[in-house]
Amino acid sequence: MKKVLSLVLALVMLFSFAVVTGCGGNSDSSEDDFLVGAIYINGKNDTAGYTFAHHNGITKAMEQLGMDVSKQLKIVDNVPEDDAQVTNAINTLASQGCKIIIGISFGYINAMEAAAEKYPEIIFSHATGYLSNDKNFNNYFGRIYQARYLAGIAAGKKSLALGNNNIGYVAAYGTEYAETCSGINAFALGVQAINPDAKVHVMKLNAWANESLERQFAEQLITQYGCGVIAQHCDSAQPQIAAQDKGVFGCGYNSDMTSQAANAHLTAPIWNWDVYYKLAIETAKNDPDNFMTKVGIYYGGLKEGFVDISPLTNNCEEGTKEIIDAVKAMMVSGEWDVFTNVKLSIAADGTITKVDGAMLDNKGGEVISADNTYYVYADGALKAVDGGAAAQDGVIKGSMNWYVAGVEEK
Amino acid sequence: MNVFASFIAALLKYNTPLLYGTVGEIVTEKSGSLNLGVEGTMAIGAIGGLLIGCKADSLLIGILASFFIAALCGLFFAFMTVTLQANQNVTGLTITTFGLGLYFFIGNGFKSAGKWPDMLQCEGFLESTKPINIPLLSKIPFFGEAFFSQSIFVYLGIIIAVVMWWYLKYTKPGLRIRSVGENPAAADAVGINVTLYKYIHIGIGSGVMGIGGLLMAVNLSGSFEGSKCWIDGYGWISIALVIFAKWNTLLAILGTFVFGIFNTLQVFGPTLAEKFPGVLGWLNKIPPQFMKALPFVITAVVLVITSISNKKNDQPAAIGRNYYREER
Numbered sequence: 001m002k003k004v005l006s007l008v009l010a011l012v013m014l015f016s017f018a019v020v021t022g023c024g025g026n027s028d029s030s031e032d033d034f035l036v037g038a039i040y041i042n043g044k045n046d047t048a049g050y051t052f053a054h055h056n057g058i059t060k061a062m063e064q065l066g067m068d069v070s071k072q073l074k075i076v077d078n079v080p081e082d083d084a085q086v087t088n089a090i091n092t093l094a095s096q097g098c099k100i101i102i103g104i105s106f107g108y109i110n111a112m113e114a115a116a117e118k119y120p121e122i123i124f125s126h127a128t129g130y131l132s133n134d135k136n137f138n139n140y141f142g143r144i145y146q147a148r149y150l151a152g153i154a155a156g157k158k159s160l161a162l163g164n165n166n167i168g169y170v171a172a173y174g175t176e177y178a179e180t181c182s183g184i185n186a187f188a189l190g191v192q193a194i195n196p197d198a199k200v201h202v203m204k205l206n207a208w209a210n211e212s213l214e215r216q217f218a219e220q221l222i223t224q225y226g227c228g229v230i231a232q233h234c235d236s237a238q239p240q241i242a243a244q245d246k247g248v249f250g251c252g253y254n255s256d257m258t259s260q261a262a263n264a265h266l267t268a269p270i271w272n273w274d275v276y277y278k279l280a281i282e283t284a285k286n287d288p289d290n291f292m293t294k295v296g297i298y299y300g301g302l303k304e305g306f307v308d309i310s311p312l313t314n315n316c317e318e319g320t321k322e323i324i325d326a327v328k329a330m331m332v333s334g335e336w337d338v339f340t341n342v343k344l345s346i347a348a349d350g351t352i353t354k355v356d357g358a359m360l361d362n363k364g365g366e367v368i369s370a371d372n373t374y375y376v377y378a379d380g381a382l383k384a385v386d387g388g389a390a391a392q393d394g395v396i397k398g399s400m401n402w403y404v405a406g407v408e409e410k
Numbered sequence: 411m412n413v414f415a416s417f418i419a420a421l422l423k424y425n426t427p428l429l430y431g432t433v434g435e436i437v438t439e440k441s442g443s444l445n446l447g448v449e450g451t452m453a454i455g456a457i458g459g460l461l462i463g464c465k466a467d468s469l470l471i472g473i474l475a476s477f478f479i480a481a482l483c484g485l486f487f488a489f490m491t492v493t494l495q496a497n498q499n500v501t502g503l504t505i506t507t508f509g510l511g512l513y514f515f516i517g518n519g520f521k522s523a524g525k526w527p528d529m530l531q532c533e534g535f536l537e538s539t540k541p542i543n544i545p546l547l548s549k550i551p552f553f554g555e556a557f558f559s560q561s562i563f564v565y566l567g568i569i570i571a572v573v574m575w576w577y578l579k580y581t582k583p584g585l586r587i588r589s590v591g592e593n594p595a596a597a598d599a600v601g602i603n604v605t606l607y608k609y610i611h612i613g614i615g616s617g618v619m620g621i622g623g624l625l626m627a628v629n630l631s632g633s634f635e636g637s638k639c640w641i642d643g644y645g646w647i648s649i650a651l652v653i654f655a656k657w658n659t660l661l662a663i664l665g666t667f668v669f670g671i672f673n674t675l676q677v678f679g680p681t682l683a684e685k686f687p688g689v690l691g692w693l694n695k696i697p698p699q700f701m702k703a704l705p706f707v708i709t710a711v712v713l714v715i716t717s718i719s720n721k722k723n724d725q726p727a728a729i730g731r732n733y734y735r736e737e738r
Binding site: 042043045046047048049050051052203206209210211212213215216217219220223224225235236237238241245259260410 | 413416420424517518521522527528626629630631633634635636637638640642674676677678680681684698699
């Protein structure tokens, strides 16, 4: 009797299993089954910071494309920059059937390059990197320096109103990384366009994030160097909070930091990662064969809406918005860009004039010559960079190692 | 403001959490228990104390809350290791993992619900965290700015360290807890309630760590970033400092200063080098990574020196070993 009962029970179980999976199969086939894979350096549940910004961008883009994030986005998070672990994450996502795999951290670069060869049918997209192939592996980054220039204008205008030419900048790194270096330079150029006498004092953390040091560096810039505006290239809002605490002003980074420092914040250069992710996911889904021609190595800016500044707060000086809008329009239309042989000079009434001439670094060297050739330091001497616009973007993204005049690293 | 005075002021402000962590761990270790959960205990004390203190809009309530919430962590540790005889190292690490997890759970929860940082609008609480100028003393040139214009946390931390030193050295319960840490069986034989003494001192030790956590939160204005904890490794440094301080809470003040100098030099080094290029110009040439590593090198040197001199071993003899009465 017991044997019969157990047999019946086993059969019932088998049937119910079949029914459940059958149903699942039916509903799946009616849906879109394109899977997106993502590898994050921090947790997917973060509520701020780098991973949060990317996760937000990917989910936003997928929603815009009418995809179901809970089913179609596969994530491996907290993956350190270690080739073996990144490869594991890629294998996991590939075995789940992802058609595009996004890696957000610089150090994923080698593992992703190798994986692109191993999985030719999957598209690999790598943020902040410099490697690619001609079929299924690209990299993407943005002209955040354009947004920093605009933030610099807001800071410069403020410094004029305060009558304080000292502006502080809490940076993760200095000339070691072109990303931080070009950001500092663009910000300083923006400041100087409106306040030519301003000095940008840079203190560097030697780390991408360290809240306590970010706070202390900002306090140091305010109390010891008398800075009236604090800009930053680091993760947390601590520099802005320090500015508010000491009654000065600041420009955040990455996200609108107004909620953390309402009385100090002017504006922040921000990323709209969803702009790229929408393009990339859409192309990977509909036209994967032409991914590298349609998306390719992506370097979007203000024009694409990929970078921008957060809405100007009431802490900004009157007239700031008009100037910023005008300069932004010049960059969007392609009429003018930051790292060129033309500088902008903005008068107190908001008139913008273009000034031709070479760009000098803070040691007096010509880093962009009057005929618009870029130079970078190699073995202690400035060397010209040939190769046209693509190579010049390469300098901004990868090899810039000088500060423009008026920048002082501590 | 004199740059050296602000150097010392910043040193005290940003490194006193280490003092709390160290004193708390010394009290715990003196009872013969090695609690590796400092990081997690501080994290829970920090977020609990901040939220409750802000809700009540009172710094005193915040400090008490961080003390009692962290003390609860300590009592849990005591329950696991003293009553249930669990391995102390594993239990301590569990508390660290649990504490950080709870910290992120609470913080991320409030943040994604859109309540952080608006919920921290607490004028009274924030006002009490501002530096207090001690009358007369704060008027002394240089020293006033450097030492006597600090937030309540700095004074409280030093008071706790001194009181704990006196308590452990000169009072009867202090003597008893030291004997429990050295030889619980002997202590038991003379009629000391080993279990009770361990519970109380592990609880107090953890509570002190919790106040240090609250100070870290206050130093960062309670801004919750979500990817990193406020404590950021200070709990672990505290455990190293215990060795540096040779289980003496007075020396812990000195240890905090020594560790703090290198922490703060990362910030002030460039300024000092710029203002006094002749004397301190070399500060700019030291890589910051070296500066970060130096306190640990010093700890290693202290360990070597103490083991060579070997007059008296400062480490409680029974540390890390659970006391089980039936094994006597």
